[in-house]
Amino acid sequence: MLDDNEKLYPPSDAFAAKAHADRATYDAMYQASIEDPEAFWAEHGKRIDWIKPYTRVKDTSFAPGNVSIKWYEDGTLNVAANCIDRHLETRGDQTAIIWEPDSPDDDALHITYRELHRNVCKFANVLKSMGVGKGDRVVLYMPMIPEAAYAMLASARIGAIHSIVFAGFSADALAARINGCDAKVVITADGAPRGGRITNLKDNVNKALLHDTDDVKCLIVRRTGQQIAFRSANDFWLHEEEEKVSADCPPEEMAAEDPLFILYTSGSTGQPKGVVHTTGGYLVFASMTQKYTFDYHDGDIFWCTADVGWVTGHSYIVYGPLANGATTLMFEGVPTYPDAGRFWAVCDKHKVNQFYTAPTAIRALMGQGNQFVEPYDLGSLKVLGTVGEPINPEAWNWYNDIVGKGRCPIVDTWWQTETGGHLLTPLPGATATKPGSATLPFFGVQPVILEPTTGAEIHETVAEGVLCIKDSWPAQMRTVWGDHERFEKTYFSDYKNYYFTGDGCRRDADGYYWITGRVDDVINVSGHRMGTAEVESALVAHPKVSESAVVGYPHAVKGQGIYAYVTLMGGEEPSEELRKELEVWVRGEIGPIAKPDLIQWAPGLPKTRSGKIMRRILRKIAENDYGALGDTSTLADPSVVDDLIENRMNR
Numbered sequence: 001m002l003d004d005n006e007k008l009y010p011p012s013d014a015f016a017a018k019a020h021a022d023r024a025t026y027d028a029m030y031q032a033s034i035e036d037p038e039a040f041w042a043e044h045g046k047r048i049d050w051i052k053p054y055t056r057v058k059d060t061s062f063a064p065g066n067v068s069i070k071w072y073e074d075g076t077l078n079v080a081a082n083c084i085d086r087h088l089e090t091r092g093d094q095t096a097i098i099w100e101p102d103s104p105d106d107d108a109l110h111i112t113y114r115e116l117h118r119n120v121c122k123f124a125n126v127l128k129s130m131g132v133g134k135g136d137r138v139v140l141y142m143p144m145i146p147e148a149a150y151a152m153l154a155s156a157r158i159g160a161i162h163s164i165v166f167a168g169f170s171a172d173a174l175a176a177r178i179n180g181c182d183a184k185v186v187i188t189a190d191g192a193p194r195g196g197r198i199t200n201l202k203d204n205v206n207k208a209l210l211h212d213t214d215d216v217k218c219l220i221v222r223r224t225g226q227q228i229a230f231r232s233a234n235d236f237w238l239h240e241e242e243e244k245v246s247a248d249c250p251p252e253e254m255a256a257e258d259p260l261f262i263l264y265t266s267g268s269t270g271q272p273k274g275v276v277h278t279t280g281g282y283l284v285f286a287s288m289t290q291k292y293t294f295d296y297h298d299g300d301i302f303w304c305t306a307d308v309g310w311v312t313g314h315s316y317i318v319y320g321p322l323a324n325g326a327t328t329l330m331f332e333g334v335p336t337y338p339d340a341g342r343f344w345a346v347c348d349k350h351k352v353n354q355f356y357t358a359p360t361a362i363r364a365l366m367g368q369g370n371q372f373v374e375p376y377d378l379g380s381l382k383v384l385g386t387v388g389e390p391i392n393p394e395a396w397n398w399y400n401d402i403v404g405k406g407r408c409p410i411v412d413t414w415w416q417t418e419t420g421g422h423l424l425t426p427l428p429g430a431t432a433t434k435p436g437s438a439t440l441p442f443f444g445v446q447p448v449i450l451e452p453t454t455g456a457e458i459h460e461t462v463a464e465g466v467l468c469i470k471d472s473w474p475a476q477m478r479t480v481w482g483d484h485e486r487f488e489k490t491y492f493s494d495y496k497n498y499y500f501t502g503d504g505c506r507r508d509a510d511g512y513y514w515i516t517g518r519v520d521d522v523i524n525v526s527g528h529r530m531g532t533a534e535v536e537s538a539l540v541a542h543p544k545v546s547e548s549a550v551v552g553y554p555h556a557v558k559g560q561g562i563y564a565y566v567t568l569m570g571g572e573e574p575s576e577e578l579r580k581e582l583e584v585w586v587r588g589e590i591g592p593i594a595k596p597d598l599i600q601w602a603p604g605l606p607k608t609r610s611g612k613i614m615r616r617i618l619r620k621i622a623e624n625d626y627g628a629l630g631d632t633s634t635l636a637d638p639s640v641v642d643d644l645i646e647n648r649m650n651r
């Protein structure tokens, strides 16, 4: 018996017939990828161009104390040459990037591969003239403008390692990331228009570099034309520097395992960690998933609505699509500006074929009503994708019926910053989908479900536990920047010889995977990962806060909201004003995405006799499910809980 949300949506025969993979192809390729990974990836590594071909394909170990991941180790290549130069002969005049600005009244840009080549080479020469070379780190703090892609590709071209900081992060968060990787240059813009409002990016960079003593240079793209404060002789306008350099910049020959980028992401403890991705395996996997997951065909217009500040933007706005010679759309704005029809207006205007967004955006737009979708012709759409969190069946059905008109397969892609590309996903011509399930593994991926406490692998098809991956795939992160020990500890120590994802998961009778959410102290707010420990340290940094505990709770649009319990310093009184002050404070410490949705004043927090905060109880109260608190007998002071229940915020 199928329960309602396990209804099957098979691809149509017509779709399957034209797809890169139908069910039989998927089954055969998947089987081959697991039976002989070496042979499979030796073959598929050829989808990109190598300067010196590899002879060694896979050299990976998840063994405790000796975690080491290497793919295509002796091959050399350049990512920018793969994303640009190799397409020039066949598609120099094809649009590489369509840029849609924040305001629909401004003109969109169509940048051809030839133009992309020139812009990236110039950009790369500017970076060189500023002293950036192979292995140096470059931080990007950028609006969603073509120059963000140029900066990524220019770094890759000269062998520099980029680290993008989402433009919504605060100056403090930016400073931590600049210092974390000892960046030589920060690339930014005067300002970032989003939803009709402007973020003063250069101001934030100035704040971030205020106490910097390393003479970090800053390269500024003129976007808004607003007045900005130049710091010193270390600040440069891109347009001025570009006048001084040539458009000739041969790509640097890089080893497959040279780092391509660092991307900071939140974990369950301490400060965000710098996830390191390397060159060869990453590009093979990003491009292969972009082709198969979205069934991308030559000439299609591909739109991923993410920001390049997140891994989704790296793999599915820039590297995956461009390596495939695709036309990729880059959108500067937000889904609700000037109104909740903007996504559909852009799909109609540019005749988008594959559209990839997050459940939180779908829920927000669904809530505004179908009248925002109806005016537009969405006939060009062929495949719809989602990423970031489990999609609830209601949102799935709306996406399917109202946006896709029942014609477009939906691919629910499960992956992580750490995985570089899709690990669990339907293929649109192959997989019958079920609303809310990320379905089956991509080629070469071996998911397993472990019993959480013993770590034993559950071999029965129907299973529930923690999701681990048994063997490496080419785009797996290689290390935490500057801290390999933390890499091993975070991902390979709880469950020996497996990569631990941090997610809970269920496998149904058809072998389909259903992500049930994080099992660690990470919450998922609007598809963005937030460490509760990070928000807690931001709160306790406030002079009036003595202690805090942060948990997630179900939120209709965001998926999870941020619920903060705050204990004030002796003598401090709770007030609405202080509540506002703390919200503003957290925005300043981390960024708007970390602002608590609910703050509860907690005279005390439930602790064990050894002083450990019992988060399980706090989660239950935040979920307004305090009837089932479970075992509270180890509490040092049970009366604390009564007070918290009495004054709970999420009624």
Ligand code: WT7
Pocket: 265, 311, 312, 386, 387, 388, 389, 390, 391, 412, 413, 414, 415, 416, 417, 418, 438, 501, 502, 503, 515, 517, 518, 524, 527, 528, 529
């Ligand atoms: C976490 C990774 C990968 C880009 C976006 C987020 C959750 C991601 C899904 C999905 C259910 C999902 C997981 C994962 N997640 N995609 N399709 N279904 N959950 O990247 O910030 O690294 O977060 O997002 O919990 O561990 P991220």
